[in-house]
Amino acid sequence: MATKRLLLNFPKDAVSTPMVYHLVKDYDLNINIYRAKITEEKGYLVLEVGGLDEKIQQAIKFIRDSNIEVNEKDNGIHWDEDKCVHCGNCIPHCPTKSLYLDRQTMKTCFDESICIECSSCLSNCPYKACTSVF
Amino acid sequence: MMKTYDEINKKIESQKAVVLTAEEVIDYVDKKGLEAAAKEIDVVTTATFGPMCSSGCFLNFGHSKPKIKMQEAWIDDVSAYCGVAAVDVYLGATQLVHNDPANMYFPGEFRFGGGHVIEKLVAGEKLQLFALSYGTDCYPRKEIRTTFDINDLNQAIMTNPRNCYQNYNLAINCASDRTLYTYLGVLKPNMRNLTYCSAGQLSPLLNDPYYKTIGVGTSIWLAGAHGHVYAEGTQHCSKVERSENGVPMSGSGTLALTANMKDMIPKFVRGVSFTGYGISLSLGVGVPIPILNSDILKHTIVRDRDIFAPIVDYSSDYPNRSSNILGRLNYEELKKGEVTIEGKKVEVGSLSSYSLAVEIANLLKDEITKGDFILSKPFQSLAPEQGMKPLNIK
């Protein structure tokens, strides 16, 4: 079993594809949707998929074949270390403690692997060090 | 008196001064003992980095051809005050950009304003000036639109009426039903989080609680530029409750600071957006404390655990000017990230960057050690027993 975060970018002609349905039904994946938005023009979907490695790879191929862009490497929320002043204002607002303060150095760190993309840090960082790719 | 300013400055000039940061000095004195350490140490550097709303700058643009007497001016669409001479303006840190919807669609985002313009200026970025006038015989031009950067200006002088608050409130929200959007960040209902804003044991005025060395005329490090304290800060209020060590247990003394923006380091001049509140400017400030005697040194070894700040409810007590507090906490507890208030666990956030304060204290230490930063004796003390007047509505 493996888990993987996927960022899907839907072009205009693919916005009506019931992608999550296919991932669950055809590839037997567990889906955890972090963020999703579909408009007439385009859409995005950030999810964590869990299942057999092989099935995940097949699913990724299926998504690509459906003309939907998949980003397997990125996180939808970025933290810019150069903009961060390490104040710690975001920390009580981060539900997963992806953003945390190293109490030794008093510096803020970002563990993107546990970020659920709730977007709370976007409005709670006064320096705009946290941004969303969407 | 053990040492004089002159003696310390001579040592600095010959690169022989012994300088420690307000963090390092704690263990040092522990080991050496107060009297011995006071003989050895010449300077202790203190520092802070955080939002300081009462900040801004005077800019002088020089004269266009033909000349204009600016009556209204905007820099990157942020209004600057023109009620001074023809091409002087004052740009305030909290000024909103023209047409900002503010809190019309609550909570407002406040993406851009005076603090950001000041950040861009110091970073050497290009800005747009737009100004209007009614025209006079000596200043006939009625409109000007051009771009400029800090190097094009005659002067860019940061002039901050109130910086470096000596201690500050711990903001909390006791309401059960609404989130608060404040200058101390977003406060969740039912006391779910708390914000502090002080560098604690590194903070300038907490290391010189009775203003023995920090006064009008003191040389300071303002975002990398060498400036000075030009007056007591607005709302300077020294007559407050203090702990045994003399440290105020609430917001109290303040400093008015000035320095040349052309010498500033961009990293320490940062525009700030507070959701639902507005714009501000964060600044890094370093203040050297000359160790003239052991009494002055004793105050610099103050520890986070000996500095207490009041917990204030921003849902009601703060806006209604009540003096009620929920209790007090020290900075050692606060820096752990979680405190217990009335039996409830509360997450702690901060708006003051301790790591940047440490960096600034070390930068200032390096400059003094190398002989590049000379101390100055204040020519006027900060009022030691001053209260604060409320505004009574008549």
Ligand code: SF4
């Ligand atoms: S998006 Fe949410 S979970 Fe991720 S870092 Fe920001 S606050 Fe934390």
Ligand code: SF4
């Ligand atoms: S609020 Fe922003 S600047 Fe402050 S620690 Fe968090 S990410 Fe960094």
